Amino acid sequence: MGVIDVENLTKHYDGRTVVDDVSFTVEDGEIFTVVGPNGAGKTTIVESIEGLRRPDGGRVRVLGLDPLRDGRELHEQVGAQLQESQLPDRIKVWEALDLYSSFYRAPTSWPELMDRLGLAPHRDAEASKLSGGLRQRLSVALALVGDPRIAVLDELTTGLDPQARRDTWDLIEDVRARGVTIVLVTHFMEEAERLADRVALIDGGRLVALDTPAGLVRRAAAEQRIRFRPSEPIDDAALRALPEVSGVTRDHAQVTVTGTGDVVHAVMALLARRRIIAEELRIEQPGLDDAFLTLTEHPDGTDRIAAVPNPSTEVR
Amino acid sequence: MTAFAKLTLVEAKLFRRNPTAMFWGLIFPALLLVALGALFPGFQEPSEDLGGQRAIDLYAPIAIGMGLATLGLGAVPVYLATYRERGVLRRLSTTPVPPLRLLSAVLTVQLVAAAAAAALAVGVAVVGFDVPLPRHPLPFALAFVLAAASLYAMGLVVGSVAKGASAAQSIGWIVYFPMLLFAGVYFPREVMPDGLRTASDLSPAGAAVAALEDAWLGTGPAASSLIVMAAFAIGAGLLAAKVFRWE
Numbered sequence: 001m002g003v004i005d006v007e008n009l010t011k012h013y014d015g016r017t018v019v020d021d022v023s024f025t026v027e028d029g030e031i032f033t034v035v036g037p038n039g040a041g042k043t044t045i046v047e048s049i050e051g052l053r054r055p056d057g058g059r060v061r062v063l064g065l066d067p068l069r070d071g072r073e074l075h076e077q078v079g080a081q082l083q084e085s086q087l088p089d090r091i092k093v094w095e096a097l098d099l100y101s102s103f104y105r106a107p108t109s110w111p112e113l114m115d116r117l118g119l120a121p122h123r124d125a126e127a128s129k130l131s132g133g134l135r136q137r138l139s140v141a142l143a144l145v146g147d148p149r150i151a152v153l154d155e156l157t158t159g160l161d162p163q164a165r166r167d168t169w170d171l172i173e174d175v176r177a178r179g180v181t182i183v184l185v186t187h188f189m190e191e192a193e194r195l196a197d198r199v200a201l202i203d204g205g206r207l208v209a210l211d212t213p214a215g216l217v218r219r220a221a222a223e224q225r226i227r228f229r230p231s232e233p234i235d236d237a238a239l240r241a242l243p244e245v246s247g248v249t250r251d252h253a254q255v256t257v258t259g260t261g262d263v264v265h266a267v268m269a270l271l272a273r274r275r276i277i278a279e280e281l282r283i284e285q286p287g288l289d290d291a292f293l294t295l296t297e298h299p300d301g302t303d304r305i306a307a308v309p310n311p312s313t314e315v316r
Numbered sequence: 317m318t319a320f321a322k323l324t325l326v327e328a329k330l331f332r333r334n335p336t337a338m339f340w341g342l343i344f345p346a347l348l349l350v351a352l353g354a355l356f357p358g359f360q361e362p363s364e365d366l367g368g369q370r371a372i373d374l375y376a377p378i379a380i381g382m383g384l385a386t387l388g389l390g391a392v393p394v395y396l397a398t399y400r401e402r403g404v405l406r407r408l409s410t411t412p413v414p415p416l417r418l419l420s421a422v423l424t425v426q427l428v429a430a431a432a433a434a435a436l437a438v439g440v441a442v443v444g445f446d447v448p449l450p451r452h453p454l455p456f457a458l459a460f461v462l463a464a465a466s467l468y469a470m471g472l473v474v475g476s477v478a479k480g481a482s483a484a485q486s487i488g489w490i491v492y493f494p495m496l497l498f499a500g501v502y503f504p505r506e507v508m509p510d511g512l513r514t515a516s517d518l519s520p521a522g523a524a525v526a527a528l529e530d531a532w533l534g535t536g537p538a539a540s541s542l543i544v545m546a547a548f549a550i551g552a553g554l555l556a557a558k559v560f561r562w563e
Contacts, residue, residue, distance in 0.1 A: 050410050052406070052410065075410055082403060082407055082410065086404055086406065086407035088404055089330070090330050091326065095329065098322070103412055103413040146411070
């Protein structure tokens with residue numbers, strides 16, 4: 001049994017099914033990522049875990065607790081970071097941490113946490129006036145101040161610039177290294193690829209796939225693409241004869257070979273045997289992004305997840 | 317320190333940092349008395365129109381009623397709607413502390429602020445304009461508590477039905493200005509036409525000023541004033557509990 005068990009979770013709003021028969025288990029100590037396009041039902045799923053939503057069907061257990069019945073006990077052990085701002089105007093960083101630590105039976109030391117998350121220099125700043133990256137740091141700190149076993153982080157890096165995003169990723173890895181299980185909701189594939197032990201792919205309220213990032217890519221069997229300019233002529237037939245190759249196209253002197261599995265190795269070996277050098281060699285590996293598109297069957301790019309980070313709102 | 321004590325302390329600090337709330341909620345009632353008494357000729361003279369009373373005697377309880385209406389209908393709905401709109405209540409519901417605790421802390425701070433504003437106004441009236449100390453202190457306190465309960469409960473209703481902070485402010489004002497009229501801010505209850513006077517008697521702000529005035533200078537608050545306030549407090553309180561939404 002994992003620390004979180006979700007069985008056949010279903011939720012409707014106004015007759016519309018937003019979560020449809022979703023089941024998964026989160027293991028102790030992992031970074032479990034829930035990904036999917038906006039409106040896929042990700043937030044509803046994690047809110048059911050936090051006890052903020054009453055499921056219409058199915059069963060949720062967190063650390064053996066029922067989120068709705070045992071809310072108080074659950075909230076002692078599950079720290080949450082919700083989307084959007086959640087603090088009153090004019091509250092200062094240290095006051096928010098001090099306040100939130102008073103909510104818990106056995107909180108961690110908030111001055112230490114503030115230090116660890118690099119918030120100490122901003123202790124007297126008003127939370128609402130912090131930059132985006134620092135605000136996210138504070139909301140992570142507030143999620144951790146109760147010394148939880150599980151931290152649920154929703155769209156943590158949305159709106160951050162690339163540097164702040166990477167800093168936040170380091171932070172999450174650091175938190176996990178301290179033994180906290182992390183449930184991370186995101187629509188950035190890059191984030192899932194970098195952090196996740198396992199990825200739950202949600203689309204249209206359904207769990208489309210659940211695997212490691214590499215497993216998802218393999219499962220999607222997306223094609224790799226090799227482009228090069230051969231130093232000596234090579235005929236298409238020789239390339240096509242390789243079992244891993246699925247297609248060969250030419251554009252003037254440039255050859256593009258597509259294929260699966262060990263196609264890169266097979267092509268390179270063939271070229272080496274013929275003493276041909278692959279000039280201007282480029283290899284395009286499929287990523288989680290491609291796997292996502294394949295697995296959610298939106299090949300035309302509709303509902304496509306954001307592959308490019310939003311413009312920065314913050315400079316650190 | 318318990319979570320409630322900490323919440324109240326933090327809310328008190330936030331109130332102190334909010335110049336608008338400090339001015340209108342805390343200082344304005346006393347300032348109004350100073351301005352009226354010092355600047356308007358005749359405010360300190362007994363007037364036959366007012367049954368031999370001085371205008372300043374009547375405006376002392378009016379200022380207190382106004383302070384309560386300002387906090388109850390100006391501040392409380394906006395707090396409630398803002399905390400809901402910005403997810404403050406929602407964030408709290410992911411902690412072991414129920415969000416109701418935060419609302420209680422907010423109301424506590426608002427009540428303490430109103431009591432301080434009233435004390436300030438009483439002080440100004442007594443020291444500055446020779447108004448006697450309230451003759452019936454306990455009934456005066458009771459009238460104050462009931463007035464606060466009825467006006468704050470109405471503020472909670474407004475904050476519950478309003479979609480966001482700006483809507484809460486607009487709706488709050490729509491209720492606020494008639495309350496000022498009923499309280500006698502524009503002209504005291506003593507010179508109101510009969511119809512308006514009756515409406516004032518039946519409104520929480522009018523009943524509040526009547527009860528405060530009777531406890532301060534007269535023979536004690538009329539039961540009818542206390543009943544009107546209690547009815548509004550209970551009615552609006554129940555309505556607020558019914559229409560309230562956490563998000």
